[in-house]
Amino acid sequence: MTIHLEEDGETCRLAIEGEMSIYEAADHKNGLFERLEGCREMVLDLSGVGELDSAGLQLLLMLKREAEAGGKRLQLVNHSQAVYAVLELLKMEQHFGDPMVIPAEWRTP
Secondary structure (H helix, E strand, O other): OEEEEEEEOOEEEEEEEEEEOHHHHHHHHHHHHHHHHOOOEEEEEEEEEEEEOHHHHHHHHHHHHHHHHOOOEEEEEOOOHHHHHHHHHOOOOOOOOOOOOOOHHHOOO
């Protein structure tokens, strides 16, 4: 997993590329939480995520909880097909409160 950072005032924009798996999530957890601490709003661009497992999802859930507890905003944008598939499977598409633009071919019948 690679994370590209762009800061704009109090907003941190992070583009995540690669796998959000058990190994990658553990390696990047502390860095993501430290980054969240330093900004008022965190925007995670998930368009480059090729795989999301339960550890990666848990990391996103923990970031959301931490952001809410600190009065901050966490926004997930540009969900990849891999991210959407996991959220859809677990019926969590609306959990993060962010709009999801999903091509029709990604949806299961």
